[in-house]
Amino acid sequence: MTDSRSVLIANRGEIAVRVNKACRELGIKTIQVYSDADIDSLAVKMSDEAIRIGPAVSAKSYLNIDNILAAAKSSGADAIHPGYGFLAENSEFASAVESSGIKFLGPSSQAIKLLGDKVSARELVSSLNVATVPGSDGRVSDLSHAQVLAKDIGFPLMIKASAGGGGRGIRPVYTGDDLSRYFPQASAEALASFGDGGLYIEKYIASARHIEVQILGDGETYLHLFERDCSLQRRRQKVWEEAPATCLSDETRKGMCDSALKICQAVRYRGAGTVEFLYDTNSEDYYFLEMNTRIQVEHPVTEMVTGIDIVKEMICVGFGGKLSLKQNELKMTGHAIECRINAEDPSKDFMPWPGTISKISFPEQSGVRFDSMLFEGYEVPPFYDSLLGKLIVYDQDRSRAIDKLKHVLDKFIIEGIPTTVRLHEKLVNDGDVIAGRVDIEFLEKWLLEQF
Numbered sequence: 375m376t377d378s379r380s381v382l383i384a385n386r387g388e389i390a391v392r393v394n395k396a397c398r399e400l401g402i403k404t405i406q407v408y409s410d411a412d413i414d415s416l417a418v419k420m421s422d423e424a425i426r427i428g429p430a431v432s433a434k435s436y437l438n439i440d441n442i443l444a445a446a447k448s449s450g451a452d453a454i455h456p457g458y459g460f461l462a463e464n465s466e467f468a469s470a471v472e473s474s475g476i477k478f479l480g481p482s483s484q485a486i487k488l489l490g491d492k493v494s495a496r497e498l499v500s501s502l503n504v505a506t507v508p509g510s511d512g513r514v515s516d517l518s519h520a521q522v523l524a525k526d527i528g529f530p531l532m533i534k535a536s537a538g539g540g541g542r543g544i545r546p547v548y549t550g551d552d553l554s555r556y557f558p559q560a561s562a563e564a565l566a567s568f569g570d571g572g573l574y575i576e577k578y579i580a581s582a583r584h585i586e587v588q589i590l591g592d593g594e595t596y597l598h599l600f601e602r603d604c605s606l607q608r609r610r611q612k613v614w615e616e617a618p619a620t621c622l623s624d625e626t627r628k629g630m631c632d633s634a635l636k637i638c639q640a641v642r643y644r645g646a647g648t649v650e651f652l653y654d655t656n657s658e659d660y661y662f663l664e665m666n667t668r669i670q671v672e673h674p675v676t677e678m679v680t681g682i683d684i685v686k687e688m689i690c691v692g693f694g695g696k697l698s699l700k701q702n703e704l705k706m707t708g709h710a711i712e713c714r715i716n717a718e719d720p721s722k723d724f725m726p727w728p729g730t731i732s733k734i735s736f737p738e739q740s741g742v743r744f745d746s747m748l749f750e751g752y753e754v755p756p757f758y759d760s761l762l763g764k765l766i767v768y769d770q771d772r773s774r775a776i777d778k779l780k781h782v783l784d785k786f787i788i789e790g791i792p793t794t795v796r797l798h799e800k801l802v803n804d805g806d807v808i809a810g811r812v813d814i815e816f817l818e819k820w821l822l823e824q825f
């Protein structure tokens with residue numbers, strides 16, 4: 375079938391490659407924007423048309439709203455896919471795209487704004503009777519207000535920036551002295567980073583897992599695609615993700631997925647999104663943390679266990695189409711694990727390490743997927759985050775998926791630069807990881823022992 379629609383891809387790296395593929399399979403023309411550092415990238419090579427949007431530095435290219443809109447207008451793009459990071463959750467960008475008459479392949483700018491403000495998201499979620507972490511109602515006006523609340527909530531607690539997300543503007547607080555010191559610090563940092571110094575506080579949930587629910591909406595129908603366990607993180611960066619979360623009972627899983635759906639319905643969500651929860655392994659309680667209004671890096675594990683192409687669905691609904699299936703047609707089978715492959719040296723405190731890829735190879739077999747921007751001869755630029763790609767394995771159950779991952783990592787070769795492949799080889803052979811005895815604090819402690 376021929377299709378006259380076109381999508382401008384306002385991103386780079388592996389996600390730009392992923393969106394190019396989805397568009398090609400849908401028969402949609404792609405317009406790939408690029409900075410001077412990305413002229414030789416795989417995303418540019420595979421796109422139908424490519425447009426330069428500025429110099430290497432992101433502030434002048436991938437974060438430059440005017441240049442991206444100008445590229446969309448001059449190329450006659452019907453829609454813009456924002457990928458993740460950069461402008462993906464910037465409500466001003468989404469609003470500017472909406473006003474230009476071009477479709478934004480994501481939720482409305484209002485939904486991005488409402489959910490992007492963590493305090494307004496918490497208020498919405500509580501009003502739906504979904505548990506949030508015990509803490510302040512709304513923003514905490516100043517230090518003395520925080521001190522009064524802390525008496526009630528108790529220590530340890532977390533100070534968080536209302537405008538933050540993904541871990542920025544967060545401080546753990548163990549004592550009253552910490553509170554006096556960190557409250558003004560966190561507020562100043564939030565103001566400088568987000569233009570909004572607003573803070574809220576929450577009780578600190580220790581030994582929790584990070585579980586998130588994938589959702590899809592078309593403004594009329596809402597689906598959950600079950601959960602992922604993303605507990606293995608370092609400095610708030612995910613390293614390894616799985617689906618399903620084998621620690622959950624069927625009852626807890628259902629409660630969490632239904633909670634995520636309620637939130638989507640309440641904002642008439644359109645596109646792909648993720649609702650993050652903290653799961654307390656001792657009490658088996660879960661708490662809403664935040665909602666991400668974008669496609670996420672780790673979406674492939676959900677695609678493997680559900681068979682749904684999430685990127686294609688988000689493009690279809692972004693153009694005003696309807697979701698291609700119903701909740702009762704969805705089920706989760708087997709187990710998937712994703713390893714993030716970064717251009718970093720784990721033995722040198724994960725120092726980013728740009729350079730040229732001289733060799734890349736891995737076993738191509740069923741249940742193995744490598745979503746990546748790499749090819750032999752590719753020069754990894756030093757200007758952006760260090761994610762090169764994601765290795766995803768799928769099998770009937772977790773134990774078989776672990777065995778497959780061991781085999782694939784053993785045969786996985788990237789030469790020219792250090793990568794996190796060796797880290798994953800150590801992880802997949804670790805007794806606690808194999809047994810699933812991990813929480814959000816596990817990886818950093820484990821790294822202290824290993825390196």
Ligand code: MV4
Pocket residue numbers: 507532539540541544576577578579580584604605607610652663664814815
């Ligand atoms: C928390 C928490 C414990 N208690 N909130 C870090 C990133 C941001 N999205 C939320 N984060 C956390 N919030 C309360 N009330 C622990 C973390 C946290 C964390 C969460 C998910 C995955 C890894 C983490 C590592 C450290 C802290």
